[in-house]
Amino acid sequence: MQLIDELKQIVGEEWVISSDEKRLYGFDGLSAVKGEPELVILPGSEEEVVKVIRLLISRRKKVIVRGSGTSLSGATVPLNGDEVVVGLSRINKVYSIQGLEIEVGPGIVNAIVTKNAPSHLFYAPDPASYQVSSIGGNISHDSGGIHVVKYGPTYNSVIRLKVILPNGEIEEFKPSPFLNPSSIFIGAEGTLGAILRARLRLFVRPKEKKSVIASFNSLRDAANTIVEIFRSGVIPSALEMMDRYSIIAIEKSRYKAGLPESEALLLIELDGSQVSEEESRVKYVINNNGGEIISTKDDSKYWNARKGAFPAMGTISPAYITLDCNVLRSNLAETLEKIREISRKYNVYIANVFHAGDGNLHPLISYNPEDFDSFYRAVRASDEIEKLVINNGGVPSGEHGIGIEKVKYLGVYYDEISLGVMKRLKITFDPEGLFNPCKMFGNCKVNSRELKVLWEWD
Amino acid sequence: MGMGLKEELSKCVHCGFCLEACPTYVITRSETHSPRGRITAVKLGISSVGLNTCMFCRRCELACPSGVKYSDIITSVRKPNVIEKVLVRMLERPETLTHFIKPVLRLNGFTPLSYEEEDYDLVLFPGCIMSVVFRSTVENALRFLKNRGYRVKILNGCCGLAHTHVGETRRAEELISKLKEIKKPIVSLSSNCSAHMKEKGLNVYDFSEFLVKFVKELPKKDMEVTLHQPCHAHLSGIDKYDRQVLEIMGIRIREAEEPSFECGAGGDYFIFNKNMASQVMQIKKEKTLKSGVNTVVSTNPSCSIAFIKMGLNPIHIADLIFK
Numbered sequence: 001m002q003l004i005d006e007l008k009q010i011v012g013e014e015w016v017i018s019s020d021e022k023r024l025y026g027f028d029g030l031s032a033v034k035g036e037p038e039l040v041i042l043p044g045s046e047e048e049v050v051k052v053i054r055l056l057i058s059r060r061k062k063v064i065v066r067g068s069g070t071s072l073s074g075a076t077v078p079l080n081g082d083e084v085v086v087g088l089s090r091i092n093k094v095y096s097i098q099g100l101e102i103e104v105g106p107g108i109v110n111a112i113v114t115k116n117a118p119s120h121l122f123y124a125p126d127p128a129s130y131q132v133s134s135i136g137g138n139i140s141h142d143s144g145g146i147h148v149v150k151y152g153p154t155y156n157s158v159i160r161l162k163v164i165l166p167n168g169e170i171e172e173f174k175p176s177p178f179l180n181p182s183s184i185f186i187g188a189e190g191t192l193g194a195i196l197r198a199r200l201r202l203f204v205r206p207k208e209k210k211s212v213i214a215s216f217n218s219l220r221d222a223a224n225t226i227v228e229i230f231r232s233g234v235i236p237s238a239l240e241m242m243d244r245y246s247i248i249a250i251e252k253s254r255y256k257a258g259l260p261e262s263e264a265l266l267l268i269e270l271d272g273s274q275v276s277e278e279e280s281r282v283k284y285v286i287n288n289n290g291g292e293i294i295s296t297k298d299d300s301k302y303w304n305a306r307k308g309a310f311p312a313m314g315t316i317s318p319a320y321i322t323l324d325c326n327v328l329r330s331n332l333a334e335t336l337e338k339i340r341e342i343s344r345k346y347n348v349y350i351a352n353v354f355h356a357g358d359g360n361l362h363p364l365i366s367y368n369p370e371d372f373d374s375f376y377r378a379v380r381a382s383d384e385i386e387k388l389v390i391n392n393g394g395v396p397s398g399e400h401g402i403g404i405e406k407v408k409y410l411g412v413y414y415d416e417i418s419l420g421v422m423k424r425l426k427i428t429f430d431p432e433g434l435f436n437p438c439k440m441f442g443n444c445k446v447n448s449r450e451l452k453v454l455w456e457w458d
Numbered sequence: 459m460g461m462g463l464k465e466e467l468s469k470c471v472h473c474g475f476c477l478e479a480c481p482t483y484v485i486t487r488s489e490t491h492s493p494r495g496r497i498t499a500v501k502l503g504i505s506s507v508g509l510n511t512c513m514f515c516r517r518c519e520l521a522c523p524s525g526v527k528y529s530d531i532i533t534s535v536r537k538p539n540v541i542e543k544v545l546v547r548m549l550e551r552p553e554t555l556t557h558f559i560k561p562v563l564r565l566n567g568f569t570p571l572s573y574e575e576e577d578y579d580l581v582l583f584p585g586c587i588m589s590v591v592f593r594s595t596v597e598n599a600l601r602f603l604k605n606r607g608y609r610v611k612i613l614n615g616c617c618g619l620a621h622t623h624v625g626e627t628r629r630a631e632e633l634i635s636k637l638k639e640i641k642k643p644i645v646s647l648s649s650n651c652s653a654h655m656k657e658k659g660l661n662v663y664d665f666s667e668f669l670v671k672f673v674k675e676l677p678k679k680d681m682e683v684t685l686h687q688p689c690h691a692h693l694s695g696i697d698k699y700d701r702q703v704l705e706i707m708g709i710r711i712r713e714a715e716e717p718s719f720e721c722g723a724g725g726d727y728f729i730f731n732k733n734m735a736s737q738v739m740q741i742k743k744e745k746t747l748k749s750g751v752n753t754v755v756s757t758n759p760s761c762s763i764a765f766i767k768m769g770l771n772p773i774h775i776a777d778l779i780f781k
Contacts, residue, residue: 017490020504024495031471042488069489070474089487107487109478131521132477254525311523318468369468 003059007041010051015042025066025085029129030074030405031319032375032450037064037078037085044090046105046196053194054168056084062437063166065190067107067134071141072322073403075189079438079447086194088136095197101159103199106136110143113200121202124151127399128310136195142187144399146238146306149357150271151203153399155186162197166430170196184425189401190436192429206237206271211299212282214291215262219243222264223333225289226356229268230329232285234278238269239357240306243336246351246364252315255308257301266291266356267302309353310364316349317366321378321405325389326398327359338388339363346381348374360398361389372449379453387412407442407455463534469526470497476528479521481720482511485737493518493528500531509535511734513724514623515689529622536625545726546626549586549616550633556590562729563763568593570614573600578611581640583662585648586616587759592774599647599665599776606673613640619654619690623725634658647776649691649700649757656694664691666699666757666775670706677779678708684749685711686765686772687718688758700757703775714754715745723760728767743768 008016017025017040027034038061043049056063062083066076069087078085091105094116102117110130113123126145127133133143139161144153151157161182162172173181185192216222222241229236242250242265250256259265266286270278286293296302313320327335336352339361343350354362363385367378386396386409396402396409411419423441426433438444446452476493477483483492490508499506509532518528538546548554552570559567570589573582582603584596596612603610617637618630637644637660644662646652652664669676685704687697697718704711722728722739742764746754752770755778756762762772773781 015488020502021490021495021499021506021508023502023504024489024498024506024508027472027498029471029473068474068477069472069494087487087489092487111478129473129475132474308523311525314469314524319471 003055003061004039006055007039007052010055011041011043011048015044016040017042022085025069025087026078028066028069028071028074028076030072030077030403031369032321032454033074033077033079033404033448035078036081037083038081040085040087042087042090046091049086049088049091049194049196050164050170052086053164056086057166057168057434060432060434063194063435065136065194065436067137068109068129068132070129070133071137071401071403072324073141073397073401073405075141075401075403075436075439077404079404079444079451083437088194089134091196092134100202100204101199102202103197104135105197106139106195107134109134110138117202120205122205123157123200124203125154125157128307135198135200139186139195139198140189141401142399144355144358144360146240146355148355148360148399149239150235150237155183157201158182158186159199159201161185161195161199163193163195165193166432166435187401189403189439191426191440193435207273208275209237209269209271210275210279211303212268212270212279212286213294213296213299213302214266214268214286215260215294216264216266216289216291217262218290219263219336220333221290222266223329223336225266225285225291226332227329228285228289229282232281234270234281236268236282236357237271238267239355240267241265241352241354241356242267242306242309243352245349246309246312246353249312249316249351250305250309253308253312255305255312257305259302259305260294265302267306306353309351313351313364313366316351317368319367319369321365321367321382322400323361323363323365323382323385324398324400325361325386326395327361327389328393329356329359331392331394332356332359335361335389335392339385342381342384342388346377348378348381350381358398359394375450376453380458383408383457402440404439404442404451405454407440408457410440463530466527466530467497467501469524470494470501471524472498473523475523476518476521479517481513481515481517481722481738481741482734484741485734497526497528497531500535511731513720513727513738515720515724516693517689517718517720520693533622533625533627538624538626542624542726542730543626546616546621546624546629549620552586552589552614552616555586559590563591565591565763565766567591571596571600571612572614574611575609578609578642580608580610581642581644582610582612583617583644583646583651584612584614585646585651585759586614586620587763588648589614591763592759595647595774595776598780602776602779603645611642613644617646617651617655619651620725622654634660647774648759649696650688650760653690653694653696656696664696664699664757666703667696669775670699670702674706676703676706679778679781680708681753681781682710682712682751683753683755683773684714684746684751685717686714686721686746686754686756686761688756688761689718689720691758692718700755700775704755707778709778712749712751714749719745721761721764723764725760728764739764739768743770746770
């Protein structure tokens with residue numbers, strides 16, 4: 001029997017896509033590179049997922065596990081054309097809720113986890129895509145969000161995983177303070193197998209929340225404020241920064257909120273049981289560093305402006321590259337100043353709007369997809385920013401993953417020995433390289449000029 | 459491909475933020491039946507069953523951070539089938555529908571109410587489905603307006619939203635041009651039609667909007683209801699007037715989950731896509747019942763039909779006044 005017929009027997013005819021419609025699964029949230037899978041399978045239960053994956057493995061087919069398809073690093077793009085996309089968005093059950101733990105299928109949407117939790121609890125990691133992105137994808141990217149600074153990225157909220165490995169075996173890792181196998185799958189971007197179930201940690205909802213908004217006339221003052229907030233013993237639940245260029249973009253867009261055009265705007269959220277004490281400490285730090293506190297009855301308009309900051313870039317150019325490198329908080333000011341120089345050097349518009357509390361930068365580098373030269377310059381600017389960050393003790397990606405977008409930066413960040421360890425891990429789990437080929441380590445034919453610019457230095 | 463269309467298509471950066479707003483994605487969880495998938499299908503020029511399964515609720519437009527006008531993209535490729543072509547023509551003359559209501563919807567069909575006063579102040583526009591399925595609502599609205607001293611003319615016809623939905627865009631424009639000839643203010647009883655006519659630049663008040671802006675004082679009622687926000691009314695923002703009217707009347711609103719979630723009717727969608735429509739209705743029913751009440755204030759007739767099919771009690775604002 002043909003593979004496609006066997007697959008149809010497992011999942012039913014309507015859930016196997018082999019017509020032109022399979023091209024609808026050729027991309028995700030990375031706009032620069034698209035592909036086309038050989039087939040798309042959308043199993044409807046965990047049992048079907050296992051059967052499908054075992055069958056594909058037995059035929060030595062390449063497998064790309066996909067959730068909602070919102071990866072910003074292109075982690076689910078089928079580059080070669082011989083990959084089978086296994087979409088898990090239908091595997092979205094809640095299996096159990098007990099104490100501070102909830103067990104879910106990988107296709108469940110991040111926001112739905114909190115919705116299912118008892119009202120006094122919440123699931124903390126909240127990437128900007130939380131209304132649509134899936135837990136399986138969040139785990140595979142170790143997704144972050146604005147509350148990482150206090151509650152940690154997805155890593156801190158995963159208790160145990162059930163996975164199917166590239167040899168077809170199912171493993172259930174118990175929670176472990178020892179050698180913890182679950183951790184290997186967090187951030188693995190689907191290269192080591194597929195997540196079938198996850199038990200997640202829920203946090204108790206804070207009693208109180210309070211926002212402090214402040215504007216600054218110098219990047220340095222804003223950066224010093226960030227460092228000193230932590231020195232004063234306060235860990236905010238969110239600490240976001242928007243620079244002049246993101247403020248300009250927001251004010252041009254439908255997200256405009258009457259933001260003051262300053263060098264930097266800090267949005268600080270405090271939560272817990274000592275909010276008012278923390279508020280006065282934070283305000284003291286801001287005043288001491290030349291910041292101006294914006295007193296407002298409605299702080300939601302500032303947070304909404306922050307939410308709109310990415311799409312607001314549409315007013316500058318139709319597309320943009322989103323980096324997510326991490327820097328030391330003490331390097332923030334210098335890094336931001338250098339990014340401005342890089343922006344001038346490559347003649348690209350770069351806005352910075354980011355999770356300042358954990359040093360997770362988001363330089364948004366604009367380009368026009370119709371104009372290859374502008375894409376080229378945007379990538380070269382991105383190359384320079386990544387090198388700068390990594391050479392100063394930073395990390396190439398804080399929450400969006402390596403995917404196909406940042407393959408070349410991995411080699412800057414890790415030395416040969418570390419890369420060797422990662423590759424040995426990959427080979428141990430997936431000796432034939434069936435799971436999510438071309439991601440993280442690259443090693444595939446460069447079949448488009450966009451990919452060439454992304455993967456090769458000048 | 460027109461310039462406007464090309465520009466709309468290029469605005470989509472396939473972030474996927476529209477997925478969960480889409481009722482057919484929610485039930486299938488398949489890219490094929492999602493706004494992002496449909497936009498991509500149009501962009502790539504491929505034929506996809508998803509292009510025919512869109513319920514045209516346009517909730518994706520509210521979810522889209524890039525402001526893609528999805529409706530322009532989907533209507534550019536929609537082609538009505540023969541039955542739809544005949545059906546939308548019939549909607550233009552609602553009296554031709556009366557005898558089809560029973561066999562098709564299993565609800566009683568009525569003859570549309572005709573009424574015209576000399577030198578009328580305003581035109582009451584029930585909307586095609588309202589006029590034949592919910593005639594008593596039209597009677598109540600008329601009674602109310604007359605009690606308040608307005609001279610009224612009832613205009614039974616179609617606003618063209620249904621035409622737009624199935625891709626009969628040219629005819630839809632013609633209907634709007636005809637309505638534009640009316641020089642008196644229009645009070646519309648079907649809130650999705652109100653939204654459509656407003657979007658097309660007509661001088662029209664949704665019934666609730668008219669109450670809030672010109673009537674202001676309304677009878678108090680000791681009641682508990684939940685409020686459905688019809689999709690197009692929600693997109694245009696006029697659903698806020700329903701809420702304000704209920705507040706003026708002292709009616710307590712028990713919130714449903716996602717009150718703007720698609721009802722499942724999708725205009726005539728539930729007639730031609732029974733299977734998907736009934737799955738959406740099932741979800742809508744669960745979300746609505748989370749309010750704890752089964753009286754649903756619904757200002758749009760096809761939504762009200764959906765609620766009747768779910769076994770709930772829809773009620774229009776005009777009926778609430780005389781309750």
